[in-house]
Amino acid sequence: MKKTIVAFLxxxxxxxxxxxxxxxxxSGRANEKLAAKFGLTVFxxxxxxxxxKEKLNIPAEIxxxxxxxxxxxxxxxxxxxxxxxxxxxxxxLGDVTKRRSPEYIMNMILNPTEMTQKHPEAKKxxxxxxxxxxxxNVSKEDARKILEYLRSVSN
Amino acid sequence: xxxxxxxxxxxxCAPSNEEGxxxxxxxxxxxxxxxxxxFYAFMSGGFNGQLTVYGLPSGRLFKIISVFSQxxxxxxxxxxxxxxxxxxxxxxxxxxxAHHPELSQTDGVxxxxxxxxxxxxxxxxxxxxxxxxETAEIIEIPNSAGNHGSPFVTENTEYVIASxxxxxxxxxxxxxxxxxxxxxxxxxxxxxxxxxKGNMEIAFQILVPGFDYDLAHAGKGPSHGWAxxxxxxxxxxxxxxxxxxxxxxxxxxxxxxxxxxxKYLAEGKAKKINTEYYRNYFDEDKQKAFSEKRSSVYVLxxxxxxxxxxxxxxxxxxxxxDVDPTGEYIVAGGKLATVIPVxxxxxxxxxxxxxxxxxxxxxxxxxxxxxxxAGEVENPGLGPLHTEFDGKGYAYTSAFISSEIVKWKLGxxxxxxxxxxxxxxxxxxxxxGDSKKxxxxxxxxxxxxxxxxxxxxxxxxxxxxxxxxxxxxKMQLLLDFPTIxxxxxxxxxxxxxxxxRNKKFYELEKNSHPDKTASEKETRVERKGNEIHVYMTATxxxxxxxxxxxxxxxxxxxxxxxxxxxxxxxPHGFAVKGLNNSELLIMPGQTKTIEWVPxxxxxxxxxxxxxxxxxxxxxxxxxxxxxxxxNVELSFN
Ligand SMILES: [Cu+2]
Numbered sequence: 001m002k003k004t005i006v007a008f009l010x011x012x013x014x015x016x017x018x019x020x021x022x023x024x025x026x027s028g029r030a031n032e033k034l035a036a037k038f039g040l041t042v043f044x045x046x047x048x049x050x051x052x053k054e055k056l057n058i059p060a061e062i063x064x065x066x067x068x069x070x071x072x073x074x075x076x077x078x079x080x081x082x083x084x085x086x087x088x089x090x091x092x093l094g095d096v097t098k099r100r101s102p103e104y105i106m107n108m109i110l111n112p113t114e115m116t117q118k119h120p121e122a123k124k125x126x127x128x129x130x131x132x133x134x135x136x137n138v139s140k141e142d143a144r145k146i147l148e149y150l151r152s153v154s155n
Numbered sequence: 156x157x158x159x160x161x162x163x164x165x166x167x168c169a170p171s172n173e174e175g176x177x178x179x180x181x182x183x184x185x186x187x188x189x190x191x192x193x194f195y196a197f198m199s200g201g202f203n204g205q206l207t208v209y210g211l212p213s214g215r216l217f218k219i220i221s222v223f224s225q226x227x228x229x230x231x232x233x234x235x236x237x238x239x240x241x242x243x244x245x246x247x248x249x250x251x252x253a254h255h256p257e258l259s260q261t262d263g264v265x266x267x268x269x270x271x272x273x274x275x276x277x278x279x280x281x282x283x284x285x286x287x288x289e290t291a292e293i294i295e296i297p298n299s300a301g302n303h304g305s306p307f308v309t310e311n312t313e314y315v316i317a318s319x320x321x322x323x324x325x326x327x328x329x330x331x332x333x334x335x336x337x338x339x340x341x342x343x344x345x346x347x348x349x350x351x352k353g354n355m356e357i358a359f360q361i362l363v364p365g366f367d368y369d370l371a372h373a374g375k376g377p378s379h380g381w382a383x384x385x386x387x388x389x390x391x392x393x394x395x396x397x398x399x400x401x402x403x404x405x406x407x408x409x410x411x412x413x414x415x416x417x418k419y420l421a422e423g424k425a426k427k428i429n430t431e432y433y434r435n436y437f438d439e440d441k442q443k444a445f446s447e448k449r450s451s452v453y454v455l456x457x458x459x460x461x462x463x464x465x466x467x468x469x470x471x472x473x474x475x476x477d478v479d480p481t482g483e484y485i486v487a488g489g490k491l492a493t494v495i496p497v498x499x500x501x502x503x504x505x506x507x508x509x510x511x512x513x514x515x516x517x518x519x520x521x522x523x524x525x526x527x528x529a530g531e532v533e534n535p536g537l538g539p540l541h542t543e544f545d546g547k548g549y550a551y552t553s554a555f556i557s558s559e560i561v562k563w564k565l566g567x568x569x570x571x572x573x574x575x576x577x578x579x580x581x582x583x584x585x586x587x588g589d590s591k592k593x594x595x596x597x598x599x600x601x602x603x604x605x606x607x608x609x610x611x612x613x614x615x616x617x618x619x620x621x622x623x624x625x626x627x628x629k630m631q632l633l634l635d636f637p638t639i640x641x642x643x644x645x646x647x648x649x650x651x652x653x654x655x656r657n658k659k660f661y662e663l664e665k666n667s668h669p670d671k672t673a674s675e676k677e678t679r680v681e682r683k684g685n686e687i688h689v690y691m692t693a694t695x696x697x698x699x700x701x702x703x704x705x706x707x708x709x710x711x712x713x714x715x716x717x718x719x720x721x722x723x724x725x726p727h728g729f730a731v732k733g734l735n736n737s738e739l740l741i742m743p744g745q746t747k748t749i750e751w752v753p754x755x756x757x758x759x760x761x762x763x764x765x766x767x768x769x770x771x772x773x774x775x776x777x778x779x780x781x782x783x784x785x786n787v788e789l790s791f792n
Contacts (some may be wrong), residue, residue: 004293078673080694080719089696131695137662137721139452152214 038120041072048100048122049114051140058102062152068148070142080145082109084153089131094155102147109143110135180633181626189655194586194647196599197270198257198620200224201641204251206272206283211586211597211647212622214636222281222290223251224272224304227737229289230630232286234739235713235748237437239444242429244294246609247466248277255305255370255644259312259353260528261480263375263591267652269353271306271315278302280346282353286658294355295432297343297452298325299511304371306346310379310591314413315346315355318368318384322391322788325454326430335393335475339365342454343384345413354436359420359453361464363409364517365391365398370475375591376482378500380414387472400472405524407466408476408487410503413538417560419460425453440670442661442746458518465507466516468524469500475541479550479565479738480591484529485789488540488552495539495552499529530568536561537651540581541644543588545595545625551588553580553600560600560623574630576600576609576621584646594649598623598630602643609637618642622710656673659723661744670715675699680791689788693727693741694719695768701776705789708782714739718745728764731778738764753780 035045043053071098074082081089096105100121108115108122115122126132138146186192191208195217200207208217225232232241232249235324251274254727258265269291270552278299284291296302308315322339330338335697340362341748347358366386374381389406392399419425425676439446457464467485473496475488485498506526512573513521522636532539536554541560543551549571552561558579562572582601587593600621617637622632644773663673672690673680681688687710693701698716706712720729720743730738731751739747754760763774781787 076674077675077719077721080699089694132768134357134695134720134722134725137660 008078010013015149022134034120038118040118044119047103048105048111050107050111050119051105052103053063053102056102056106056144063148064152066145066148067152068149070145070147070152073138073142077138079129081131085155089100090129090133091125093150094153097147097151102151105147105150106140106143108132108133108140180624180631184212184214184622184634186210186215188596191650193650194594194597195650195653196528196584196586196620196645196647197258198601198638198645199253199256199272199566199641199643200639201254201618201643202252204253204274204641205640206253206256206270207639207642208288208713209620209636209638210650211599212633214620214634216639218288218469219224219639220283220288220290222252222272222283223248223279223293223762225249225737228740230737230739230749233737233749235750236443236746239446240293240435240437242433242435242446242724243277243279244297244448244449246275249404250276251279253281253643254278254303255307256646257306257308257315258309258591258646258648259348261311263379265587265590265646265648265649265652266312267656269312269647271308273302273305273317275301275303275320278317280306280315280355280786282348282355284353284439284729285653286656290437291353291439292355292434292436292615294346294357294434296344296346296357297430297432297449298323298327298340298428298454299344299361300366304368304384305344307371307373307382308348309373309382309413311374312348312350314358314373314382315348316371316373316382316384316413317344317346318342318371319344320367322365322367322371326428332393335365336391337392339393341366341368341386342413343368343371343382345416355390355434357432357449357452359416359425361411361416361455361457363457363464363519364389366406369408369473371587374477374478374482374500378482378485379477380412381500382411382413383476383478384409385473385476386410386485387474387490393412403471405468405470406472407521408469408473408485410485410518412463412466414567415463415672416455416460419443419463420453421453424459425455427451428454439661442666442671454517461518462507464519465503466519466521467503467527467568468513468521469496469498470494476504477542477544477589479544480593482591484565485546486542486550486552487511488542490538490540490555492539495532495535495542495563497532497565498527499530502529505528530566532561532563532568532570535563536573541583542703543585543598544593545585545588545598546593547595551583551598551625552584553583554587555579555581560598560630562625572628572630574623574632576602577605577619577635578602579604581646584645584647586649588647596624597633597647598625599645599647601633601638601645603641605637608635620645642755660721661742663719663721663744666717666744666746668715668717670713670748672715672717673745674719677790680705680789685710689714689791692719693717693729693763693774695725696763696770696774698729698763698774698776700791703777703791704781705787706753706778706780707785707787708756710753712751712753712778713748714751715746715748716741718743720744725767726765727767727774729761730764732759740765753778756780756782
């Protein structure tokens with residue numbers, strides 16, 4: 001058990017370190033093993049389960065227009081549960097783009113129920129917050145905009 | 156030993172006509188967990204004023220749709236948004252007696268868009284939207300009393316038709332009741348339905364002699380363009396009807412050529428009568444109901460409209476009138492008749508052409524019975540009432556007095572099978588059984604009196620429905636199940652037709668309720684004189700605001716609550732201690748408002764009533780109510 005956690009933390013660290021680098025797949029042996037353990041593909045393990053099935057081409061520079069419209073959607077559909085800098089119904093999201101890959105964030109927005117059923121990280125958070133995250137009828141495009149907003153407030 | 160005694164005693168009590176192996180029946184109605192029923196059945200709630208939704212073949216109850224009666228479960232008729240649905244020219248009427256659900260049709264086949272149902276008592280017709288299973292519209296029928304023969308649809312839902320059971324003065328006024336014969340009239344109403352939105356308007360009414368008009372059905376196929384209405388009390392008695400209205404050997408089915416009526420209307424033959432009635436509708440985008448008052452209606456008099464209406468003589472106090480899938484046969488069910496008379500539509504047209512009349516009443520020609528009758532079903536059971544069809548050439552008639560369903564063949568009129576019901580069947584229903592294309596797999600018996608059938612539940616016994624397999628030559632009883640209220644009439648439709656259309660939540664973007672709170676940032680409490688408006692949001696698992704201070708005794712507090720969820724099956728509830736009203740149940744994306752006038756100082760908790768998540772119990776808050784002249788500032792968080 002302990003070992004798993006250690007291995008897990010390691011992968012998270014590796015993963016976090018690499019995730020901002022475009023197209024660079026942190027697909028070590030450990031991830032393959034872990035993914036298999038949870039019945040996931042390596043991609044799913046690293047990037048979540050949902051409609052985003054491959055790495056997206058996300059430029060390093062933030063698209064401010066997209067981020068602004070992402071903020072509007074976030075304010076309307078997410079703020080009842082998420083704040084940027086404090087824990088609320090769900091976790092604070094100011095640092096989420098550091099913790100998770102862009103694809104993972106979008107899959108979590110677009111497919112929260114399956115994520116909390118099948119993905120070990122999402123499961124863990126469900127245990128911690130005790131509230132099922134809901135799908136807020138957000139389109140793929142809107143999820144991308146929310147992601148851009150979250151990137152813009154990254155701290 | 157004990158077992159033997161018990162089983163012997165038990166079989167001694169069981170109705171002898173029900174012996175046999177029911178294990179086959181059980182497997183035919185078993186729907187495994189997670190599997191869907193094949194049909195939705197919509198059964199009237201009778202005197203509870205609602206419409207209930209069951210699955211077939213399981214008999215499982217899915218929902219009670221609030222229609223004509225207030226429902227504290229959802230706040231229907233209590234919330235500010237839905238109170239207008241129950242407005243009438245008699246004021247707010249929070250109850251009614253609902254009888255005949257009728258699915259909308261396209262080309263004579265149920266299409267799953269809407270279902271209509273009548274209110275007998277304070278005469279109304281409702282339209283329920285089957286994408287939401289919610290009441291979308293209620294229209295009052297003027298010049299009517301006892302809106303019983305209603306609401307039956309024409310082949311493409313051009314019209315919903317409605318006839319008046321109790322004749323009354325038209326327009327209604329203060330007259331001696333014994334002036335019945337001069338002053339009392341019946342009306343047959345044609346409600347036009349907007350083909351896109353379903354909105355209803357009364358296009359015209361036909362003024363008819365003061366009989367009791369009981370039930371109706373529209374023609375189909377060759378008889379499309381006609382509608383048929385039964386009547387009793389052609390004696391026009393107004394006292395002790397059980398004797399005085401049963402004198403004549405034959406009463407009538409009124410056959411109305413509504414296409415011709417449309418033409419007369421266009422030609423200006425109708426008289427505009429001043430009368431007051433309401434049309435109420437629910438605006439889904441505004442999440443709010445509105446009432447509109449109407450002040451007149453067009454009335455056609457048969458005397459001015461030759462060829463528009465004929466009487467078909469029909470023995471004896473006919474109750475149901477049902478048109479077979481081909482549109483040729485018009486079957487009457489006579490409460491007191493010993494045979495089932497079946498009229499022929501083609502013979503009727505010929506008789507009209509040849510003027511084979513037997514006199515007339517108030518300008519309405521009476522056709523000769525022998526000229527229009529296609530056949531009579533002999534020995535159809537006692538008190539035959541209603542007939543549905545299986546689409547395979549057979550008809551099924553309910554017999555109220557002898558408590559049975561009788562199956563007979565169209566064309567030969569011979570009875571081929573019968574099965575007892577428990578007990579006192581009124582209507583019966585085959586999914587699509589009054590349409591052009593029945594799904595003739597089951598017939599459902601809708602029973603009134605069920606003594607000895609269920610465990611007793613006090614002086615009031617269950618009413619019930621029974622599911623009978625009609626796929627083979629012999630009818631087979633599969634299941635019986637208790638119902639909510641009186642299962643007066645019902646409609647059935649394959650579930651797959653409705654499931655495709657099912658709405659899962661209301662989109663927040665479309666919510667244009669004037670008191671919507673679009674996000675937690677907009678939550679606030681405002682005072683306007685002695686009114687307090689709380690703009691509140693609900694989400695898993697909190698309300699915002701959750702503490703409110705500065706409310707005073709006697710303030711009119713309006714909680715406008717928006718459920719911010721956008722996933723289905725996450726309603727939130729809302730209730731405040733001492734609220735002299737009801738709770739609210741707010742669907743995802745909806746805004747609802749409830750009024751509260753606190754009478755005493757103190758702390759009032761409010762909470763979510765619908766279990767929404769693990770932290771549902773934490774979904775709560777407080778309102779502090781201070782004295783009328785206190786100086787506690789309005790505040791919230
Ligand atoms: Cu709740």
